[in-house]
Amino acid sequence: MPVHRLTPLLCLLSIWRILTTVSGHPHVGPCQLIQRTALCNNRKLSSVPEGLPENTEELQLNYNDILTLQNKSLLRYPSLTTLSLACNSLKKLESNTFQDSKWLVSLNLANNNLNSSYQESSLALKRLPALRFLDLSENGLEDDMVSTLLQNVTSIEYLNLSGNLLRRLDETSFRDLHHLKELDLQRNLMFEIDGAFDSNPNLRRLNLAFNYLPCLTDFHMTNLVVLNASHNFIEWFISRQDLNETFQLETLDLSDNKLIFFPFLPSQNKLRNLYLSHNTLRFYEHLSDNATLPNSSTTVEFYNLDKDLHNVTAQLWDDSLHGDISALEILDLRGNKVEYFPQGFIRKMPILSRLHMSTNCLETLNFTSENFSCSLYELDVSNNHLNLISADNHTLAALGNLTYFNLSRNNLKMIPSGLFSSLSNIRSVDLSYNNIGVCLKKTATFTNTLSDCVNWQNIVSLRQLHVMGCSLQTIPASAFAGLSLTHLELSNNPGVIMRDSLRSLSETLQYLGLGNTQIQNLDFSAFRNLKSLNLSKNSLSQIPRSLQSVDLKVLDLSDNNLSSIPLGQAHVLASKLQTVFLTGNPFNCCQAEWFRTFDATKTVTLVARSEIQCKDIFQTHRIKDSQRFSCQEASESMLWYILLLVPIFLSFGGMAIVAFLAFKPKLLKKSFKKKYLKPTSY
Numbered sequence: 001m002p003v004h005r006l007t008p009l010l011c012l013l014s015i016w017r018i019l020t021t022v023s024g025h026p027h028v029g030p031c032q033l034i035q036r037t038a039l040c041n042n043r044k045l046s047s048v049p050e051g052l053p054e055n056t057e058e059l060q061l062n063y064n065d066i067l068t069l070q071n072k073s074l075l076r077y078p079s080l081t082t083l084s085l086a087c088n089s090l091k092k093l094e095s096n097t098f099q100d101s102k103w104l105v106s107l108n109l110a111n112n113n114l115n116s117s118y119q120e121s122s123l124a125l126k127r128l129p130a131l132r133f134l135d136l137s138e139n140g141l142e143d144d145m146v147s148t149l150l151q152n153v154t155s156i157e158y159l160n161l162s163g164n165l166l167r168r169l170d171e172t173s174f175r176d177l178h179h180l181k182e183l184d185l186q187r188n189l190m191f192e193i194d195g196a197f198d199s200n201p202n203l204r205r206l207n208l209a210f211n212y213l214p215c216l217t218d219f220h221m222t223n224l225v226v227l228n229a230s231h232n233f234i235e236w237f238i239s240r241q242d243l244n245e246t247f248q249l250e251t252l253d254l255s256d257n258k259l260i261f262f263p264f265l266p267s268q269n270k271l272r273n274l275y276l277s278h279n280t281l282r283f284y285e286h287l288s289d290n291a292t293l294p295n296s297s298t299t300v301e302f303y304n305l306d307k308d309l310h311n312v313t314a315q316l317w318d319d320s321l322h323g324d325i326s327a328l329e330i331l332d333l334r335g336n337k338v339e340y341f342p343q344g345f346i347r348k349m350p351i352l353s354r355l356h357m358s359t360n361c362l363e364t365l366n367f368t369s370e371n372f373s374c375s376l377y378e379l380d381v382s383n384n385h386l387n388l389i390s391a392d393n394h395t396l397a398a399l400g401n402l403t404y405f406n407l408s409r410n411n412l413k414m415i416p417s418g419l420f421s422s423l424s425n426i427r428s429v430d431l432s433y434n435n436i437g438v439c440l441k442k443t444a445t446f447t448n449t450l451s452d453c454v455n456w457q458n459i460v461s462l463r464q465l466h467v468m469g470c471s472l473q474t475i476p477a478s479a480f481a482g483l484s485l486t487h488l489e490l491s492n493n494p495g496v497i498m499r500d501s502l503r504s505l506s507e508t509l510q511y512l513g514l515g516n517t518q519i520q521n522l523d524f525s526a527f528r529n530l531k532s533l534n535l536s537k538n539s540l541s542q543i544p545r546s547l548q549s550v551d552l553k554v555l556d557l558s559d560n561n562l563s564s565i566p567l568g569q570a571h572v573l574a575s576k577l578q579t580v581f582l583t584g585n586p587f588n589c590c591q592a593e594w595f596r597t598f599d600a601t602k603t604v605t606l607v608a609r610s611e612i613q614c615k616d617i618f619q620t621h622r623i624k625d626s627q628r629f630s631c632q633e634a635s636e637s638m639l640w641y642i643l644l645l646v647p648i649f650l651s652f653g654g655m656a657i658v659a660f661l662a663f664k665p666k667l668l669k670k671s672f673k674k675k676y677l678k679p680t681s682y
Helices: 009-019 118-125 143-149 393-398 545-549 567-574 593-600 638-663 665-676
Strands: 031-034 037-039 058-060 082-084 106-108 133-135 158-160 182-184 205-207 216-219 226-228 237-239 251-253 273-275 299-302 312-315 330-332 354-356 364-366 378-380 388-390 404-406 428-430 464-466 487-489 511-513 532-534 554-556 579-581 605-607 613-615 620-622
Touching (some): 545 567
Parallel strands (some): 058 082, 082 106, 106 133, 133 158, 205 226, 216 237, 251 273, 330 354, 404 428, 428 464, 464 487, 487 511, 532 554
Antiparallel strands (some): 299 312
């Protein structure tokens, strides 16, 4: 996985101690003592406490109100090796603060305001001959401030400058840090790093993530092992091609940039992990054919790469420029615009174990011609435009290590027969959202024939199968015979007929997805090992009683037609469940005892609890607001009272009108005459 934060182990330990509550240790004033460590965090201190033991080696003063570290502050503690003052609004280190701190190795000054008096603070840092770990992150520091603070601090090996205001680095920025091994510069405003690391031959880990770098050219840091340049605006990565040295680079993270071309890697390197996800990268081998595009150029020109280099012209696909990728184990190309693999590209990675190609533009996948590595463990080509897979038995037999295969969200309608049964160690297959069915009868096992369905029987290594949204209509009773599936996802196949196909999995199944399948009656009592069940979007009016005998931990009943849950059933489920989804059901507010049962059980999490709604006789409420419900004590519907009262009111109204007219007969006669006894026109 890409590493976006390079924090020294000592800093991680310090943070752990800040967050961990320690009890059973002696207190000296506001501080807590653990052997030779004094924990004085979050005590509203305005200065360094004076009453601590003189042999204190570690002093934690994070989250206090210290604005100035005075000259005399640390004189009582000459044995200090670790000092942490993070989050203090600290503005200044007086020049003689560390005059007697010759053993101080680690200094954490993160999240302060050292930009206010950085000149005097720099004088204090010069008095630390043993300092190896320095954290100056989030101090509002600019380029010249950092250069001043780090001047002549030659012993530093681990430096954190993340979260500052650095814009441009040059050869003077770190020129005195000859022992520097790890440097964190993420989350600054950098757009240029011209020769900034030429004076740091021991630098091994460099984090440049979340900046504004437009390119990385003339890369010649031969001793660097990890480079994280993710989340920038990099369009080109070009390494120095004229060096005979072997680059020690093992991990290169260029994800979330604007790369157009595959990076121009060193011709000799040890690169194992290459992360290129979420760029605009594609291959241009097809442009070399001038017959296809007679007016196109097959070269690209680079100008002003360096003051000592002339202009460079390179072929769009030149193996010497793209460097050595023979040691790659992980290649992440997710979220790019790759339409195909150049000829021989996959073959150049003989020990590749993980290839992530989701969300690209691949149309074909040819196992035979690509010659995938026998070390391949994980292959993800989901969310592409695949409509054809080519394979033969010999090629697939060589993929004995392939365990995870994701083909979801493509345009597949036919696949080679026996594709998955030929993979001897396959454990997880995702075919979701393709138009591939489950074979009703046994099919050929030869991969040179195509089929619109898959025969899943007797693939003994398979444990997880996802066929969500595949327009499945019928799953035969023997579909999963000989399998030991633990996870089966069948959701979003509305109306699918299963014909007892799940019975053979009752002993092994742990997760079952049946959301939006229109399922109504299914006996779950035999699924003794089932832990997670998705029954969402099925118009269920009641929870299957058979679930009471299953030791479920997660149950999704969202978007059904549940008006209530019987109290007895609620008690049984609440005693077993850990997570339950119930939003999107038309619950009756007047029958909400089940909710109070779940709510009172502290071991159950009601997901989106505040969004679960119910209706009473007047309106819709959030079910947690039980004091607002309008319900009758006897649980009778108000409709019956309305139907009873309406005739009574009508009767009284009619009697009132008759009585009124009886006492005013002339008014009735006058009204009758006015309306009906009108004079004629002749």
